[in-house]
Amino acid sequence: xxxxxxxxxxARGELATVxxxxxxxxxxxxxxxxLWERGxxxxxxxxxxxxxxxxxxxxxxxxxxxxxxx
Amino acid sequence: xxxETPRSSPENPWPVRVVSQKIGSWIARLGWIWVDGQVxxxxxxxxxxxxxxxxxxxxxxxxxxxxxxxxxxxxxAPALADGARILVHAKPEFxxxxxxxSLRADEVRQVGxxxxxxxxxxxxxxxxxxxxxxxxxxxRLPFLPxxxxxxxxxxxxxxxxxxxxxxxxxxxxxxxxxxxxxQGTSAVPxxxxxxxxxDRDPTIDVIVLARGGGSTEDLLPFSDEAxxxxxxxxxxxxxxxxxxxTDAPLVDYVADVRASTPTDVAKRIVPDLAEEIRVIxxxxxxxxxxxxxxxxxxQHRLDSLCSRPVLARPEVIVDTRAAEVGSLTxxxxxxxxxxxxxxxxxxxxxxxxxxxxxxxxxxxxxYAIVHRAADGQIVRTPDAVAAGDALRIxxxxxxxxxxxxxxxxxxxxxxxxxxxxxxxAAASEPAVNEAVPADTSETGAGEPAPSExxxxxxxxxxxxxRSDATAxxxxxxxxxxxxxxxxxxxxxxxxx
Numbered sequence: 001x002x003x004x005x006x007x008x009x010x011a012r013g014e015l016a017t018v019x020x021x022x023x024x025x026x027x028x029x030x031x032x033x034x035l036w037e038r039g040x041x042x043x044x045x046x047x048x049x050x051x052x053x054x055x056x057x058x059x060x061x062x063x064x065x066x067x068x069x070x
Numbered sequence: 071x072x073x074e075t076p077r078s079s080p081e082n083p084w085p086v087r088v089v090s091q092k093i094g095s096w097i098a099r100l101g102w103i104w105v106d107g108q109v110x111x112x113x114x115x116x117x118x119x120x121x122x123x124x125x126x127x128x129x130x131x132x133x134x135x136x137x138x139x140x141x142x143x144x145x146x147a148p149a150l151a152d153g154a155r156i157l158v159h160a161k162p163e164f165x166x167x168x169x170x171x172s173l174r175a176d177e178v179r180q181v182g183x184x185x186x187x188x189x190x191x192x193x194x195x196x197x198x199x200x201x202x203x204x205x206x207x208x209x210r211l212p213f214l215p216x217x218x219x220x221x222x223x224x225x226x227x228x229x230x231x232x233x234x235x236x237x238x239x240x241x242x243x244x245x246x247x248x249x250x251x252x253q254g255t256s257a258v259p260x261x262x263x264x265x266x267x268x269d270r271d272p273t274i275d276v277i278v279l280a281r282g283g284g285s286t287e288d289l290l291p292f293s294d295e296a297x298x299x300x301x302x303x304x305x306x307x308x309x310x311x312x313x314x315x316t317d318a319p320l321v322d323y324v325a326d327v328r329a330s331t332p333t334d335v336a337k338r339i340v341p342d343l344a345e346e347i348r349v350i351x352x353x354x355x356x357x358x359x360x361x362x363x364x365x366x367x368x369q370h371r372l373d374s375l376c377s378r379p380v381l382a383r384p385e386v387i388v389d390t391r392a393a394e395v396g397s398l399t400x401x402x403x404x405x406x407x408x409x410x411x412x413x414x415x416x417x418x419x420x421x422x423x424x425x426x427x428x429x430x431x432x433x434x435x436x437y438a439i440v441h442r443a444a445d446g447q448i449v450r451t452p453d454a455v456a457a458g459d460a461l462r463i464x465x466x467x468x469x470x471x472x473x474x475x476x477x478x479x480x481x482x483x484x485x486x487x488x489x490x491x492x493x494x495a496a497a498s499e500p501a502v503n504e505a506v507p508a509d510t511s512e513t514g515a516g517e518p519a520p521s522e523x524x525x526x527x528x529x530x531x532x533x534x535x536r537s538d539a540t541a542x543x544x545x546x547x548x549x550x551x552x553x554x555x556x557x558x559x560x561x562x563x564x565x566x
Contacts, residue, residue: 008368015375022380022387032387039381046372053365061358 006042008049015042087166094164097171105158105173106181107134110255112150114140123150125158125173129296131259135172136160147180153254153287155181183286190293194320197295202302203323209307211327211339215275217244218339219268219306221261224249228280228332232311235336240343246274252281257291262300269304276339277304279321280311280332292319301325311335433466440464443471 006014018039022032075092078084084092107125110133114121121143123136136158147156157180160173181189197203218236222229229247236243248267250260261279268277279301281292291297292312301308301324310325311332322328329335379386425431429439440449443460455461461472 012368012372012375015372019375019378019380023378029387029391033384036381036384036387040384043372043376043381046368050365050369050372053361057358057362057365 005048006045008046011042011045011049015039015046018042090164090166090169093169094166097162097164100162102159102161105134105136105160107156107158108255109150109152109154109156111152122172123156123175123178125156126255128155128255128291129258129262129294131256135170136175136178137163137172138175138178142176143178146178150178150180155186157181186290187286190320193293193295193298194323197298197320197324202298207302208326211307211309212275214240214341215243215339217246217271217273217275219264219271219274219277220245220247220280221250221264221268221277222247222280222332223252223282226252226280226282228252228282228311231282231332232278232280232335235333236340239336240340243340246271253284253288253291258294258297261291261297265300265304265308269306274306276307276309278309278311278329278335278339279325280335281313282332283313283317289313289317289319292321294320297321298324309335309338430466433464436466438463438465440472 018035021027022035022039027035075084075088076082105125108128110124110126112121112123119139119141121138121140123138124133125136126133138158138160143150147154150156156178158173158175159177160175162171163174164171201207220229220232222232229249233245233247236245246268248264250264251257252261265277265279268274279292281289289312292310298320301310301321307326308324309327309329310319310322311329311334312319312322313331315330327338329338376382429437433439441447441462441464442449442455443462446462447454449455449461455474457474457476459474461474463470463472
C-alpha cells in the first residue's frame, strides 16, 4: 500500500462494505473483480494489524516473564 | 522639665536618671487596659504581698510582666496556676529601680473552661465565615508522598504510632520529624514555626500534625486562631491527627484531611503496599484478558468476513457469469432448434399444400393445358387461335407441340374453340382446346405417343402457382365439353 496505512477500524469497516456490495451483486464483472481485489487488500491490512497487536502482546508477556524470572 | 533638657549628644549625654525619669513619665501617661493572656509563670514571694506573673500571648512568643498583690489574685483568680488563661485590668508601669516595664493589675480574672469553649465557638464561626473550613479549599493529598513532614511531641506515643503504622503500610516511606511542645504556652509558636519550616522544604509533600489524647485544656493550642491561620496558609497539604476520635479542635476543620487519631494517619497518607500490589496484579490480569480477548474477537470478525463466499471463493464472480453465459447459450440452442424444427414443418406443410394445389394432379388425371406457342398464352377459346398457329400442350408428364388445323367458327358458345390437331394423324378430328376428363383421355391411351413430348414438370413454386391459376378454367371447361355433343376425342394425350 503506497498511501498511509488505514487504521484497523477503517480497514475493517471498508472490508465489510466491500463484502456487502459483492454479496448484494448488481455490479459489473470488472467492478466485482476490483471490489474483490480491494477486499483482499483490506483483509491483509486487518490481518497485519492483528498480527502486530499479538506480537506486541507476546513481547510484553515475555518481558514480564523475564522480569519475574530475573 | 522635659523641655528644659537639652538634646543629647556625645558631648552632652543624658544621665541614666534623666532617661529613666523620661521613660517613666511617658509610660505613666498610658491608661488602664484589659488584657487577655496566658499565665506562663506565677511567682509568689514568701512574706511578700506582691505577686509576679509572666503573661504570655497564647499564639506568639511574646510576654509581659504583670505585677499584682495577693488580695487582687485571691478575689478574681484564687489558685491561679501556670498555663491558665486570665483577663487582667492593668496599667503599664515603669520601675526605675530596675528599668523594667510591667503591668500593674488591680483586677485579675481567671478565664474558665466554659468561657474558653464559648470563645472557641465564636472563633469557629468567624473562621468558618472567612472560609477557612471551606471544603473547596481543601487540597488533595498525593497518592504516594515523597516525604512526609511530621510535627509532634518528642518521643510521644503519637510519633511512634504514625511512624510505625505508616511504615507498615508502605515500607519505603520517608519522614522528616520536627518535635515541638504540643501543649503549654510555647506549643502554638513552635508548631507554627515547624509548619513554616516544613512548608518551605520542597521534598515535603504532606505535613502531619499529630498529638495523642489529652484534656480539653491540653488540646487548646490546636484550636488557636494563629495556628489555624498558619495551617490554612500552608501550601503543602496538612493532615491533622489530634487526640481521640471525639476530639475536634479547630485545626481539624482547617486541615486538608482530618485523621481521627495518629494511628488513622497512616491510612490517610500512604497506600497499603500489599493491597496496591494486589490491585495492580489484578488490573494487569484484567488488562491481558481484555486486550487478548479483543484481538481474538477481532480476528474472529475478520475471519468471518474473509470466509464469506465472495472473498473466500472469488472464482464465484467468474463462475456465476460463466454459468449465465452457458445457460444463455443452451437456451439459445434450444430456441434455435425449435425454430429450425418449426421451419422444417412449415416447409413440409407448405410443400404439401403446394403440391395439393398444383395442376399436376389435374394433369395426372388426363387434362392438358394448351398454350399458344408464340406468346405462351393459355388458349381458352377457339377464337384465340387461327389455323396454323403453333401450340404447346402441357400434359402430366411433358409437353407436346401442336398446330391449329382448323379455326373454330362453328361453335358460338364460349369455350368452344377451334379444333386442334395434336397430331398429324388426328388432324381431321374436331379438336378440343381444353382439357378433357381423365377418364375420357384414357380412351386415347392407345394412340401414338407425341413425337415432341417433353418433360415439363413445374420446377419451382412460382411455376406451380401459375399452373395453379390455370387449373381453374380447366375444371370449368370439363363440364362444357360434353355439352358440345361432339365426339369425345382427347386433344391431350397421356403417355399412359
